Amino acid sequence: MKKGILVFILFVIGIFAGYFIVSGSLKPQPTGDDISFSHYAHTTLHKIKCVSCHRGVETQEMASVPNIQVCSMCHSTLMNPKSEREKKIYEYVKENKTIQWKIYYHVPDYVMFSHRRHVKLGKLECTDCHGDMTKQTSPDLKNVSAIKMQFCFSCHEDKKVTTDCNNCHH
Ligand code: HEC
Ligand code: HEC
Ligand code: HEC
Numbered sequence: 001m002k003k004g005i006l007v008f009i010l011f012v013i014g015i016f017a018g019y020f021i022v023s024g025s026l027k028p029q030p031t032g033d034d035i036s037f038s039h040y041a042h043t044t045l046h047k048i049k050c051v052s053c054h055r056g057v058e059t060q061e062m063a064s065v066p067n068i069q070v071c072s073m074c075h076s077t078l079m080n081p082k083s084e085r086e087k088k089i090y091e092y093v094k095e096n097k098t099i100q101w102k103i104y105y106h107v108p109d110y111v112m113f114s115h116r117r118h119v120k121l122g123k124l125e126c127t128d129c130h131g132d133m134t135k136q137t138s139p140d141l142k143n144v145s146a147i148k149m150q151f152c153f154s155c156h157e158d159k160k161v162t163t164d165c166n167n168c169h170h
């Protein structure tokens with residue numbers, strides 16, 4: 001009888017151990033949703049410039065979405081120890097964790113688009129194409145719509161920029 005119980009206990013422990021090994025190895029990578037990033041907190045409350053994080057926006061095609069090294073410029077120290085949300089990014093920075101942000105704005109590969117051209121040479125504002133990002137309080141962006149050809153086209157017509165097909169397409 002006693003032996004039966006022992007076998008049963010070992011059996012149960014085995015199941016748990018197996019569960020932890022499997023669940024450990026299948027643990028998903030952290031996603032942007034783990035970190036409650038807020039554009040409002042960074043750009044409205046603290047007047048941090050867009051280019052501090054989107055470093056390519058004046059010089060390259062891609063604005064770039066910041067990785068953990070960019071966050072580490074400020075979050076390798078804990079500025080407000082009372083904020084649980086800030087503590088989480090502080091810990092991510094210490095562990096050098098990758099954050100997989102969801103990407104909303106994307107044009108297909110057959111379209112040529114350059115931020116430098118529009119922001120630096122064309123002197124356009126971010127709001128002209130992305131709406132008011134300074135009000136976004138979470139990585140689940142609100143009121144975002146995909147940029148379609150017609151949108152590019154009508155601004156080019158307004159501003160008397162070429163609307164040649166080859167201009168935007170390879
Ligand atoms: C003329 C319209 C336009 C303007 C102005 C503009 N963007 Fe963009 N943005 C786009 C388009 C189109 C994409 C998608 C690009 C792609 O898929 O290659 C994009 C993508 C992005 C992305 C994500 C992908 C990436 O790395 O490029 C970020 C971040 C971004 N823009 C930030 C900004 C900021 C900051 C400004 C202002 C300084 C700005 N944009 C001004 C049209 C614009
Ligand atoms: C130029 C400095 C700077 C950079 C770069 C920066 N932050 Fe911050 N961040 C701040 C400041 C200042 C605060 C406000 C501190 C506070 O009161 O909690 C803050 C607060 C936060 C908070 C807490 C906000 C809240 O609503 O409680 C989170 C989360 C955060 N940052 C995430 C990030 C992430 C993710 C990155 C990288 C993509 C990043 N930060 C890059 C300066 C920065
Ligand atoms: C402290 C760093 C930081 C600053 C400053 C910042 N951003 Fe961002 N931005 C991020 C991060 C992180 C993401 C990805 C998470 C998200 O969408 O909230 C992002 C995403 C975006 C996107 C969406 C990209 C996509 O395709 O999903 C746009 C557009 C953008 N930012 C524009 C701006 C503009 C405009 C400003 C200035 C008014 C600005 N950002 C300032 C860190 C920053």
Ligand code: HEC
Pocket residue numbers: 107111112113114117118121122124128129147148151152153155156159161162167168
């Ligand atoms: C809000 C207005 C606006 C929107 C929207 C816009 N553009 Fe432009 N675009 C401009 C302006 C202004 C210039 C001229 C910049 C300069 O002075 O070089 C330009 C220039 C260009 C050029 C270079 C033109 C040349 O003469 O070689 C390309 C390519 C281009 N845009 C593609 C796009 C694409 C693709 C989109 C949509 C994803 C887009 N643009 C959306 C205003 C806009």
Ligand code: HEC
Pocket residue numbers: 107108111147148149150152153156162163164165166167168169
């Ligand atoms: C100012 C930039 C711009 C110009 C000029 C332009 N396009 Fe586009 N085109 C885009 C963008 C951005 C997309 C991708 C977004 C979308 O599907 O609307 C696109 C998508 C397309 C597609 C695929 C759309 C679909 O529904 O599958 C075709 C086909 C196309 N363009 C043809 C043309 C032709 C033909 C011309 C010349 C008359 C032209 N384009 C001029 C920016 C441009």
